Amino acid sequence: MSNPTLVMYEEESREVNDALERLLKEANATVIFLVDKNGQLISGVGETERFDTTSIASLTAGNIAATGGLAKLIGEKEFSILFHEGEKDNLHISIVCGRVILVVLFDSRSSLGLVRLRVKKSSEELSAIFQKLLKKSEERVRRSSDFSFAEITDDDIDNLFS
Amino acid sequence: MSFINYASREINCKIVYYGPGLCGKTTNLQFIYQQTAPEAKGKMISLATETERTLFFDFLPLSLGEIRGFKTRFHLYTVPGQVFYDASRKLILKGVDGVVFVADSHEERMDANVESLENLRTNLREQGYDLDKLPYIIQYNKRDVPDAMAIEDLRRELNPAHVPEFEACATSGEGVFETLKAVAKLILIDLKKGK
Numbered sequence: 001m002s003n004p005t006l007v008m009y010e011e012e013s014r015e016v017n018d019a020l021e022r023l024l025k026e027a028n029a030t031v032i033f034l035v036d037k038n039g040q041l042i043s044g045v046g047e048t049e050r051f052d053t054t055s056i057a058s059l060t061a062g063n064i065a066a067t068g069g070l071a072k073l074i075g076e077k078e079f080s081i082l083f084h085e086g087e088k089d090n091l092h093i094s095i096v097c098g099r100v101i102l103v104v105l106f107d108s109r110s111s112l113g114l115v116r117l118r119v120k121k122s123s124e125e126l127s128a129i130f131q132k133l134l135k136k137s138e139e140r141v142r143r144s145s146d147f148s149f150a151e152i153t154d155d156d157i158d159n160l161f162s
Numbered sequence: 163m164s165f166i167n168y169a170s171r172e173i174n175c176k177i178v179y180y181g182p183g184l185c186g187k188t189t190n191l192q193f194i195y196q197q198t199a200p201e202a203k204g205k206m207i208s209l210a211t212e213t214e215r216t217l218f219f220d221f222l223p224l225s226l227g228e229i230r231g232f233k234t235r236f237h238l239y240t241v242p243g244q245v246f247y248d249a250s251r252k253l254i255l256k257g258v259d260g261v262v263f264v265a266d267s268h269e270e271r272m273d274a275n276v277e278s279l280e281n282l283r284t285n286l287r288e289q290g291y292d293l294d295k296l297p298y299i300i301q302y303n304k305r306d307v308p309d310a311m312a313i314e315d316l317r318r319e320l321n322p323a324h325v326p327e328f329e330a331c332a333t334s335g336e337g338v339f340e341t342l343k344a345v346a347k348l349i350l351i352d353l354k355k356g357k
Contacts, residue, residue, distance in 0.1 A: 005163055005164050005165070005166060005353075006163065006164075006165045006166070007165075007166045007167075007168065008165070008166070008167040008168060008169055008170075009168045009169065010168055010169045013167070013168075013169030013170075014169075036165055036257075037256065037257065038163060038165070038176055038256060038257025039176070039221075039237060039257070040165040040174045040176075040237070042165075042167070052204065052205055054204045054205075054223045055204065055205050055207055055221070055223075058207065058221045058223070058237065059207065059221075062209075062218060062219060062221075062253070062254075065253035065254075065256060066218070066250070066253060068253075069249055069250075069252075069253055149166075149230075149353050149354050149356065150354060150355075150356060151230065152229060152230060152350065152353070152354045154351075156229050156230060157229070157347055157350045157351065157354075158347075159227075159229075160226050160227050160229060160234065160346075160350075161226075161343045161346075161347070
């Protein structure tokens with residue numbers, strides 16, 4: 001398979017959330033999401049309840065995938081930053097660690113310059129966490145005997161559909 | 163590639179509905195959306211042209227319930243079936259956990275079925291996947307049309323490996339949930355094996 005299963009553990013989940021909370025404050029953003037490149041929402045901080053987070057995650061990943069396709073057509077590896085400007089709200093979307101997507105929503109209380117600056121700093125921090133996480137996932141998969149999903153029985157699966 | 167979150171105790175998986183243009187991929191998702199309780203589904207998104215042909219993808223998030231304390235969420239995607247949207251189809255296959263191939267039972271669509279299945283195999287290979295190793299189901303859709311091909315003929319052309327197959331009529335919903343359940347089950351069995 002091209003990519004191993006992404007697994008998020010509680011320790012790293014806390015570290016990711018702390019980093020996002022810091023970025024939210026420092027960039028004066030409204031809400032921040034972290035999305036897997038396949039469209040799964042990893043985490044969100046700020047006024048998340050105002051938004052359909054699942055749809056945002058899926059469309060962001062579609063957006064990154066489409067612009068990535070465009071990049072390849074003109075000979076670029078990828079476009080690592082996308083910016084969408086609206087009347088009131090703006091979206092700053094960037095790729096972290098080549099694997100996850102950082103989405104920052106901000107309004108006139110912040111500015112593109114500030115967001116770019118703070119995102120750059122946070123990206124390094126998040127990259128370190130994800131590199132650690134990917135290594136940990138790979139080790140866990142190699143030692144598949146202690147992978148708790150092995151305990152799932154056929155009955156458990158059947159019960160989902162009854 | 164599923165996403166397991168121990169912090170929020172969730173398993174997220176991606177299912178892609180593939181098939182030739184107008185075979186009923188979007189109709190499958192629409193029926194699932196209509197028949198699912200509001201608390202188990204999210205918003206269905208269709209990125210379509212003005213004539214309702216899928217332009218990029220349809221997306222439907224579904225929650226199936228809990229398994230050993232983990233919420234299971236399935237993200238259902240369709241690809242655009244029209245031949246010239248191949249670049250978009252490749253993108254949607256990224257990170258796929260299971261595939262449903264929706265075949266059109268109309269006799270005159272047989273060539274389109276074969277071409278689309280070949281295209282699926284090629285596009286998966288480009289992403290580093292092997293269709294024979296993925297959770298994979300075939301749905302023979304539009305069984306209600308007057309000139310529907312015999313199942314044996316469809317099977318011979320499209321399912322030489324004898325993967326699980328279902329007859330369906332997506333407009334009335336026949337076979338739609340059976341197909342979804344079968345692919346979801348195969349994905350969970352794979353997850354159990356730690357693939």
